[in-house]
Amino acid sequence: MLDGIAVIDVYSVFKAKAKEKGGDLCARGVMNKNPLPLVPAAIRCDVHPSETGARLMAQAVMGSLVKGATSP
Numbered sequence: 001m002l003d004g005i006a007v008i009d010v011y012s013v014f015k016a017k018a019k020e021k022g023g024d025l026c027a028r029g030v031m032n033k034n035p036l037p038l039v040p041a042a043i044r045c046d047v048h049p050s051e052t053g054a055r056l057m058a059q060a061v062m063g064s065l066v067k068g069a070t071s072p
Helices: 010-021 051-070
Strands: 031-033 045-049
Touching (some): 010 051
């Protein structure tokens, strides 16, 4: 909690999931692939989460809400 506001670390959730594919968020399917043709490998991923990434974010939020409901 930061001044009464829950802060959810989605980066760590994505990073842990990407570890299954050598740390590659695109290969793991958590981020959308860049739609532009012939982009360098460094920008293969778009900045937006994929459907899988959005689900991971939702699970992180719901997990935080459940923890918050059970904390004193």
